[in-house]
Amino acid sequence: MAAVEELSRAAALHRDALVWDSHACMPLHPDADLGALARHRAAGVDFVSINVGMDMNPLAQILTTIASFRAQLERRADLFVAVGDARDVERAKALGKLAVAFDLEGGVPLCERPEMVRLFYDLGVRQIHLAYNRNNSIGGGCYDDDVPLSALGRHIVRAINDAGMLMDCSHTGYRTSMDIMAASRAPVIFSHANPRALADNGRNIRDDQIDACVATGGVVCVNGVGRFLGDPEARTEAIVRHVDYLVQRVGALHVGLGIDYEYDQGLNDTPPGLDRAHWWPPAHGYGPEGARIRIAAPEQFPEITAGLLDLGYREAAVRSILGANMLRLARQVWRPRAG
Numbered sequence: 414m415a416a417v418e419e420l421s422r423a424a425a426l427h428r429d430a431l432v433w434d435s436h437a438c439m440p441l442h443p444d445a446d447l448g449a450l451a452r453h454r455a456a457g458v459d460f461v462s463i464n465v466g467m468d469m470n471p472l473a474q475i476l477t478t479i480a481s482f483r484a485q486l487e488r489r490a491d492l493f494v495a496v497g498d499a500r501d502v503e504r505a506k507a508l509g510k511l512a513v514a515f516d517l518e519g520g521v522p523l524c525e526r527p528e529m530v531r532l533f534y535d536l537g538v539r540q541i542h543l544a545y546n547r548n549n550s551i552g553g554g555c556y557d558d559d560v561p562l563s564a565l566g567r568h569i570v571r572a573i574n575d576a577g578m579l580m581d582c583s584h585t586g587y588r589t590s591m592d593i594m595a596a597s598r599a600p601v602i603f604s605h606a607n608p609r610a611l612a613d614n615g616r617n618i619r620d621d622q623i624d625a626c627v628a629t630g631g632v633v634c635v636n637g638v639g640r641f642l643g644d645p646e647a648r649t650e651a652i653v654r655h656v657d658y659l660v661q662r663v664g665a666l667h668v669g670l671g672i673d674y675e676y677d678q679g680l681n682d683t684p685p686g687l688d689r690a691h692w693w694p695p696a697h698g699y700g701p702e703g704a705r706i707r708i709a710a711p712e713q714f715p716e717i718t719a720g721l722l723d724l725g726y727r728e729a730a731v732r733s734i735l736g737a738n739m740l741r742l743a744r745q746v747w748r749p750r751a752g
């Protein structure tokens with residue numbers, strides 16, 4: 414009986430709370446079917462940010478993907494709300510639909526032009542990090558020499574602040590991330606990165622990066638990739654353990670979720686001639702070409718809610734972690750639409 418009550422309490426809280434997934438991946442291909450995101454909605458997720466490009470993707474691939482995704486969000490208004498500002502997320506929640514925004518993984522698609530930030534904002538991008546695993550002209554990636562944010566990078570951070578886009582430090586090198594967090598005028602997030610104290614991978618972040626993020630008013634969102642959880646099976650217990658580490662360190666108001674689920678639809682979205690070992694170095698645990706690693710599934714979202722309640726978390730803290738923290742940042746950072 415007690416177990417049944419616990420279960421229904423978790424289910425009721427999960428249904429009522431705003432649930433925000435800070436990062437998921439569709440194939441970067443105009444033929445990708447966003448309808449698959451119904452799995453996110455069925456798992457009680459109200460908002461998801463989907464990737465539209467990384468540093469290694471040609472601009473033509475990124476733009477055709479964005480065009481397709483925008484068209485699909487419009488066409489499937491029964492399922493989706495395309496996000497302009499934070500109010501759209503609340504509207505989606507009230508209507509039982511999934512709010513969708515885009516994110517860019519790396520600053521190369523900006524073509525070294527700060528004004529490109531605003532163009533991507535107008536196309537629906539609401540979150541960006543500046544380097545994907547490797548160094549570029551803006552700054553350092555997490556699997557490369559540890560370089561500072563460049564002079565160009567400083568201009569781009571300013572442009573991101575001015576545009577009202579969320580500044581993200583996932584995949585970024587240590588020094589560059591610390592420079593970004595010192596330079597940004599707005600809260601900075603880690604949309605999908607885990608504490609290195611629990612899993613030693615270069616993609617995970619040190620305690621002082623976590624503290625610096627929180628000092629900006631930001632949020633660290635836990636990633637569901639087995640390799641970064643230190644659990645090849647990507648079990649919910651591991652996600653909850655990472656959440657709890659962060660909560661113990663910085664409090665429940667600065668922790669969120671960015672599970673990083675990859676929808677595989679059998680489409681080839683690999684740019685011709687891509688050097689996989691350069692972007693995903695085997696020395697950091699990446700398998701041979703095509704090797705699949707386990708990533709937590711959207712269906713694990715309700716289990717996260719139950720797991721946090723099991724740890725004795727108060728409902729208010731669970732709501733913060735599930736989505737209220739990220740909604741607070743969206744209200745603070747994204748430019749409200751007129752009207």
Ligand SMILES: [Zn+2]
Nearest residue numbers: 518583584605
């Ligand atoms: Zn990523």
